Amino acid sequence: MAVDATQHGRDPCAEKREARAEAAERADRDxxxxxxxxxxxxxxxxxxxxxxxxxxxxxxxxxxxxxxxxxxxxxxxxxxxxxxxxxxxxxxxxxxxxxxxxxxxxxxxxxxxxxxxxxxxxxxxxxxxxxxRVLTDEEIRWLWRACEEVAHPWGHP
Missing domain, CATH: 1.10.150.130 (Tyrosine recombinase, N-terminal domain)
Incomplete structure (x- = not known):
């Protein structure tokens, strides 16, 4: 086989290296x-x-x-x-x-x-x-108080 490849001007070692590189690339791809x-x-x-x-x-x-x-x-x-x-x-x-x-x-x-x-x-x-989950009356009061302390858009302008 190597004789046939070299007779046709190809490098069998380089072909094997390329085939291994392609196989590794396909494996990495998956x-x-x-x-x-x-x-x-x-x-x-x-x-x-x-x-x-x-x-x-x-x-x-x-x-x-x-x-x-x-x-x-x-x-x-x-x-x-x-x-x-x-x-x-x-x-x-x-x-x-x-x-x-x-x-x-x-x-x-x-x-x-x-x-x-x-x-x-x-x-x-x-x-x-x-x-x-629904806010309790106490939680709503806390929310309103916090909004009053914060500037616009939640509190007073």
């Missing part, structure tokens, strides 16, 4: 870190809550899957991550991470990086209860 960075730059940056979404994805998903190939991350990995967050007493945070990851994997699906979404069938790990 790393969770790389894809998450692209997602945050192209999609999350446009959101009002970009800082929060980015911080939470880094804090949980990137910490758990740093350096992993996106094709190696399974539904089981996602469920384990969400369960771990929910069991630590942060059920609403686990639900938000699920939403962020669902959008991330949908984005990967749109770009044909993955063939099917890892998030299909993953349910919110914790129930959410809406808050029914």
């Amino acid at each position: 790393l969770f870190d790389t894809l998450l960075s692209d997602f945050k730059r192209r999609h999350v940056a446009k959101l009002k809550s970009a800082r929060t979404v980015s911080r939470e994805l880094d804090r949980f998903a990137l910490k758990a899957w740093h350096g992993r190939n996106i094709h190696a991350i399974t539904r089981r990995d996602v469920v384990d991550l969400l369960d771990e967050i929910a069991e630590s007493g942060r059920g609403v945070t686990a639900n938000r991470i699920r939403q962020y990851l669902a959008r991330f994997f949908s984005w990967l699906l749109e770009r044909e990086v993955i063939a099917s979404s890892t998030m299909t069938g993953v349910r919110p790990p914790a129930p959410e209860v809406s808050r029914d």
Whole structure:
């Protein structure tokens, strides 16, 4: 084989080096870190809550899957991550991470990086209860007093 390549004026060692470099580039291209960075730059940056979404994805998903190939991350990995967050007493945070990851994997699906979404069938790990908080009369008095001490637009002009 090497004889044939050299007879045609090609360098077999250089071809092998180029093939290895291309394979490494393709492997880096499918790393969770790389894809998450692209997602945050192209999609999350446009959101009002970009800082929060980015911080939470880094804090949980990137910490758990740093350096992993996106094709190696399974539904089981996602469920384990969400369960771990929910069991630590942060059920609403686990639900938000699920939403962020669902959008991330949908984005990967749109770009044909993955063939099917890892998030299909993953349910919110914790129930959410809406808050029914109403200020007490005493709290309203404190608010009015504070507004009177502060200048316009809350207090007197």
